């Protein structure tokens with residue numbers, strides 16, 4: 001599909017969305033705020049396939065949250081990425097202690113369930129934590145997601161080991177119909193942008209308050225650093241238009 005066709009589909013969408021799609025296609029960082037009624041957090045977001053160690057450093061120093069990779073639901077199933085909660089629930093059948101600690105309905109005040117899957121390192125890393133090694137793991141997650149969606153019969157375990165230092169987030173099967181965290185919001189944007197739907201997300205935290213950076217301060221940061229700031233609702237609306245328009 002040509003780029004203009006995609007934009008044509010979104011011509012009634014909002015310009016902020018189109019600029020964000022353009023930035024993601026160019027491998028640039030953007031910001032996504034979920035909603036006041038959910039986490040109330042802003043993440044730095046960048047496509048996994050193109051991440052460099054300086055991007056990891058940027059997220060580590062300026063955002064400070066957990067550097068994760070959100071993976072498209074179709075690829076997650078193809079790669080057999082489990083939900084961590086399901087894995088622990090299964091293991092708890094033979095371990096009482098795990099049964100007490102596993103995520104249960106109602107545990108999360110802001111959503112029905114977490115999107116955490118495995119925490120991994122690429123097999124070519126040593127300890128897995130240096131920025132340069134996390135960038136390798138992240139890029140390789142982007143590549144294997146692309147390979148999986150292209151039907152290349154890739155095997156996740158051939159390239160990655162767990163536990164590791166990059167948290168995978170498995171997007172809900174129903175995507176935004178089911179869940180509206182940055183996991184699903186970032187993957188929906190990747191689909192609209194026509195890029196590999198494996199997206200790095202990292203929460204922005206506030207050094208002064210010890211809390212998540214406020215929406216206002218996150219917007220200010222975005223203005224100072226030339227980042228597009230999107231709110232979840234505008235992504236949901238654009239994605240409905242995009243899927244409905246048969247783009």
Ligand SMILES: O=C(CO)[C@H](O)[C@H](O)COP(=O)(O)O
Nearest residue numbers: 043066068115181182183184
């Ligand atoms: O918890 C998280 C992983 O560090 C972050 O909130 C991230 O935004 C993805 O999770 P979610 O989809 O629940 O927002």
Ligand SMILES: [Mg+2]
Nearest residue numbers: 039041181203
């Ligand atoms: Mg979270």
Ligand SMILES: [Mg+2]
Nearest residue numbers: 039041181182
């Ligand atoms: Mg979040």
